[in-house]
Amino acid sequence: MSQEPPQLNGMKATDITSFFVLGHTQEGLTRIDANGKPSPGVARSWELSDHGAVFHLRNEARWSDGQPITARDFVYAWRTVLQPRTASSFAFLLFPVRNAQAISEGKLDASKLGVSAPDDHTLKVEFERPCAYFLGLTSAAITYPIREDIHRRFGDKYGADANQMIFSGPFLLSSWIHGASLKMTRNPHYWNRAAIRLDAIEVPAITPDTNAKFNFFKDRKVDLIDTLGRDDLLKATQQGYKLRPFADGSVLFLAFNFRAGRATRNLNLRKALAAVFDPSEYVQRVVTIPGTQPGLGLVPRWMQGHRARFRDEHRLEPRRPDFAAAKRYLEAARRELGGRIPPLTWLTGDTAQGAREAEYFQQAFRRHLGITLHIDKQIFKQRLAKMNQGRFDIASSVWGPDYNDPLTFVELATAWNAANRGQYRNAEVDQKVRAAQVTADPARRLELLAQAEAIALDELAFLPTHERTVMWMTQPWLKNVIRHPIGPDPDLTQASIVSTGGRGP
């Protein structure tokens, strides 16, 4: 692990480390299975309609202290998540539930939320609008049940330490030494405990140093490294370790700034910049991680559509450089901008890879268009501040999915999305996404999203550069590790240790 979970309160967690620990120690109505589909969790079955859903909870579901997990625990959790006082960043995921948004804005009392528990083992959800992907949300951390008595006992300290929380998942957090180590052991009360084959999951060390992680692996103190640094790839190959690619679900793209006074507002300029960009060459020469896919749309290739993959149902032409067209666009842009193209500012993080990417574009823009690119490297919060304030022309950006539906990507182009940092505005895009949000027919819904995406791409609101792949490795004795683009990753709930004749962990 690179850093320790900031907190293990599922309502407030926003980072992958927390989601990893929570995903093993808590369980929602459903869990994501090996194929990325929702499978029964605390709920054994359900009925979904355009107006709502009914979940039937299993009688044998237990908290780690042996008490039954009831529908009331979900009602309490969802009401609490949506209260403004909780200030949960992911509360918006529940907005398809009736009155959820109004509650989160403080306009309604939490008791008005469209969720109820007719009995201990039935959870009834009323929808604000049809929600095709609702089932996929019921495995998210913010939908986990919460035990009212435990939550009230620890108050603001809930989830701060291993003994200040209670567990509903396959494992329980048996120790958490801040900054040092974590240990999850098998939860004896978990309903499906017979299917869990690992006795414990240990995180023996927490360090951001990739070299150190590598040495821990070599010393067999860890069995899995979820992401190898670019510089470790060669070393790992030389040591004879078997590397595996994992497309982590994120799309990387350039966000152009549409604020008043920015040259990047000019469509012809954006077209000129895009016309000198070669995604294939970029992936091979700059990104260099095998398996990386060149950028295509906002919605990445792995995302499921109606019957097939969304990208197969809604095709996009791969982008190829066209230097002659670039020249024409540049001329038009120059005329429209009053004769000269000002130097552009490229905002990026302070990593070596961020610099490499920026330098590639700097060179391409200078050579083919004669445009100067200033690279503005900023550490994390300062970069975010500059993005929010609009102090850039082009911001290298990344977006990972919040839930399993193309909407999580297409919504980036809407006026109301806080992550639309270039402030791209197009009423037609907004209207189509709004329409998709209330459309029950899945094919029609995805069609609307595809149309919205196509408009935003045509106008070059964003320029997708690549779909990220990371390399990872495990010791040979660790089997059945699942990687998910959405949900707890890596997933060790089905993993097992097999004897290889060598020394086990």
Add this chain to the structure above:
Amino acid sequence: MIRLLVRRLLTGLATVFFIVTATFLAVHWVPGDPLLQDKGQAPEVRAQLIHEYGLDQPLGVQYGVYLRKLARGDFGISFTQQNRSVNDIIREHFPVSATLGLLALALATLGGILLGSISALRRGRAADQATRLAVILGISVPSFVFAAILQYGVSELNQRAGMTVLPVGGWGTAAHLLLPSLVLGLGTLAFLTRLMRSSLLEVITQDHVRTARAKGLSERQVFWSHQLRNALLPVITTLGPAVAALTTGGFVVESVFAIPGLGRYFVQAVQQLDYTVILGLTVFYGTFLVLMVVAIDLVYAWVDPRIRWEHHG
């Protein structure tokens, strides 16, 4: 002695107050705020958090609130770990850094005095040459290089041996302390060796040493009671800052060896612009440093009687 102490403590207090004010202004003037998130936030969520942390108040009011809390010893709640107080962070992680730091300091001081003395007494001979070369290496090679090389070496060693001879990192047992404290103390060790050598060389040629020899003391007696004691003064002076520097945690060593010390929290806090953690740790470090300097002043007065006379007069 008491007056010296009181005076030093008062200046120390003023220094700490200055540190608090300067750091408070600095963190708030840096662009951005600790609540910004990669994924963006709904305006209501952001407004709620800003209100909870009091960031919606004018800076002057925030400063007043911070000082009042500080006077009660309350450093506030972390922005990134929203259910942990800065006091808890210091309480849990400072002992780790302190243990490591004291061990590193012990290694550095004893090693430095020993090597420095040998080097000075054997001036110009092979032992001196070797020590001086090692000192140059120790001072000029940064600790992350030593850390990486040592850790790599140990992981190779363990692999060859087929067992864990030494842990490559982590925290918990005495064996976990060895490598990191060595790396942490190495720079100070080299520095103290050089200081001890030059200091001793100066003392050796002084009149009172010649007098001591003239009155027939053995070389051993001359060294222990006349040379060493005097040569130690500059070494002691540097110990105050060295204690503070080593025990407050080294980011590099803590990262490489995966040690849950304060140094890492500090660097992470700066990256995350975690106002309360940056401020709390800076004030804590500052106070600690000031106290160490005062303590060393007292030790100095004890070792060197001339200082006592000056302040008694």
